[in-house]
Amino acid sequence: MNFDDTPQEAEFRDTARKWIDANAPKEFEAELSKSSLGRIRLAQHDMVEVGKAWQKKKAHGGWACLHWPKEYGGRGATPIERVIWQQEEGVFGKLTQPFQIGEGMCGPTVMAYGSEAAKQRYLPKLASGEEIWCQLFSEPAAGSDVAGLRTRAERRGDGWIVNGQKIWTSGAHYSDYGLLITRTDPNVPKHKGLTMFFLDMKSKGVEVRPIKQANGMQEFNEVYFTDVVIPDSQRLGAVGDGWSVSLTTLMNERMSIGARLATGFPEMFEFCSNLMTEDGPAIDDRATRSKLASWAVKTSGLKYTSYRAISALSKGERPGPENSIGKLVAGVMLQDIAMYAMDLEGAAGVFTGEAEEEARGQFQQMLLSSPSMRIAGGTDEILRNIIAERVLGLPGDVRVDKDVPFNKIPIKGR
């Protein structure tokens, strides 16, 4: 048992480190280090533009989409090399946010189902950040039950006409292409009537509208489709096979290992160490210590769980199912930590201004944003179902709509 690199890994790390040292946009390092909890803002520059410049540089150096084949703009790297790269890229990795959906989900789907011509045309530009992709799956009436989606694609001549609405699309406003799942046959059960496409986001009839979120910010979009024409050559997989194509996309989403989830614990530990209460430093209080200790062991537990997965990758093995616990643990923790930090501030805990009190609004922001952590990318409940069914082998849910044609499924609760 050790934390050391193998000689090959050490060599790779050294090469990566030297390249990053010589090429990274160091002028943004301080600002990027400060932005915590997944929120990235650069005071004087557009995040997407700075990100594109970094991605392009990486592509030229052979450091973009590391695990992709070289012919499509990648490096043909092993999974462990990808993890090492992420560790070395450090805070500059935050700049890759606009490209993550393309690299992690859209690209792999095109790679698995696209024609050779499509792969040659789209993947290298996706890898180099020249073109950004988004994923158009969720709908207002199809969240956890995404197979219940209603956006229609109807055959017309050589192409398809799309009408409907998608929601929670990250980056739609700056994306060039989108991966779109549609319903092509409402007369068969829901999983069987779906078809996958990709489309130019500048197509006529595509309208992107930002969503104002519960925390007051705008990070996601709604996308409306009105008689949008998509050529049949942009179909991925067979007509009616959209569900199994989407599983490729979603499986790739869950493969990302070593990505550190924000738990809020380091911020909370520092806050409790510095906060003076009537009875002395908050960290000396018994109840506070008990909570901190529980959060500490969850945080370290997640860290060492990812180390176990990295070790498996290092040996060329497939990591076990342990990593499926990450978001489930981190999401609730963020919310609990925010509430307790504010409780320690007493009446002044309500203030959100950066000039107010010791916490400078960070836990208030955390409180207002944390509900999304427990919903986006699989709700806590869906994640528990996944663990129960795929890890523990418990039976799937009873599905009353399984053999019912989609257009016969009730659409109102009462």
Next chain:
Amino acid sequence: MNFDFSDDQKQLRDQARKFLAEKCPPKAVRAVLDGKAPYDKQLWKGLAEMGFLGVAIPEDFGGAGAGHLELCVIAEEMGRALAPVPFSSTVYLAAEALLLAGSEAQKRKWLPAIAAGEAIGTLALFEGKGNPSPQAVKLTASAGTLNGAKKPVPDGAIADFAIVAARTGSSGRETDVSLFLVDLKAGGIEAKALTNIDPTRGQAELSFKNCKAEPLGASGEGWSIISRLLDRAAVLIAFEQVGGADRTLEMGRDYALDRIAFGRPIGSFQAVKHMLADMYVSATLARSNCYYGAWALSSDASELPEAAAAARISATQAFQHCAKNNTQVHGGMGFTWEFDCHMYYRRANAMALGLGSLSYWEDALIDRMRKKNAA
């Protein structure tokens, strides 16, 4: 990075699991639970023959000289099987104390006997309620003579020798505490078995009246040795707890698959599935923290105090959580003497206290993290 046990260590784990499945079925645990014997002597002998008792004892002292990673994988299996033997008191506490502070002669005398299954040892630290602290040590030692009482002493009624914490000074500092090694078969000691929530591991009160004892380690070094000993034992016991947590998760899962209610296996109801998923989360977090503890223990890393506290807290929480929810999944049947759920529930809650309660280790973890941050 190779943050995993080696293939040899995994093989040892399989070997231990197979051995315990055969020699320590629930029926064997129940024999001790029902008071038919104070511990399973046959199993104890078998563990010695397998080399498990001395796995971390150097070959020079009659052990296998393997190491603490090997002991961790065996500990996990002991916890899984609820082995009703004085393994933790003898191996994690007494043998470790001898290895940390024993003289050559003391090691020669007791370590080979432990490895051979011929001596049961324990640590006599507590004196009634409360957590480990130098101030709580009241039993006195003067001129090598002990006077006072200790309880609870794990396996105290069946032990052959004990490491006893005693007060040798009155400065009010932790250097007032020294350790002594006492042959319990010699005179001046009264051992009384006390009933406890987990009868499969005995607890006793030891009373010392003008009892002759030899020092273990230097005078005034007692608390420093105890602190290191507790950290080392915390990791090993955490592995037992992880073994128990995993086993109760499996028991709950299996029952949820078999039991039909409302026309379906109860494991198809989300209320039950989610309870089991949460148990998996606890057990996984605990296992990962324990691996880090195992690394720190086996490599004598300076991170051991923090790693041990984290492993101890995480594993205590996981075993308690899994044991209690396993009973819940079993419904009424889980509350019968006949089903095994209560044996794990008892063990989980006894183990949560044996080395200092959760609040003690929470305090320790936060203190150690602050110290690290300040450094």
